[in-house]
Amino acid sequence: MALETEDHPLDRSTVLAGVTRLFQQPEHGFYLVAEYDKAVVGALMITKEWSDWRDGLWWWIQSVYVIKAQRRRGAFRTLYEHVCELAQSEDDVYGIRLYVEKDNSGAQSVYRDMGMLETHYRLYEATL
DSSP states (O other): OHHHHHSOOOOHHHHHHHHHHHHHOGGGEEEEEEEETTEEEEEEEEEEEEETTTTEEEEEEEEEEEOGGGTTTTHHHHHHHHHHHHHHTSTTEEEEEEOOOTTOHHHHHHHHHTTOOOOSOOOOOOOO
């Protein structure tokens, strides 16, 4: 997934440990999958970030992937709409965010089509 979308190879054992940990510690988030014809065709992960400014949680959509054969066929829309329904059913969720590679114009177009708006924030990180 990251290799295709970000040209970034991932270490399999690290990813497996990270996925396992989320299942063991669901307070950090959860996964959703989209199925078509009894096969998984898409997936995403939700993680939670507390906002003191808003006294609520941002749900971050991460690790979005839809197989090539199912892109632009509604798999992401189905996942996104389900995320919105789940978030709206919670009392403490303020909103939904995601980050996208700045050169991934295809994904950006999909997110705009879903009604998401580009923010004025830039993302910085420091790896430890």
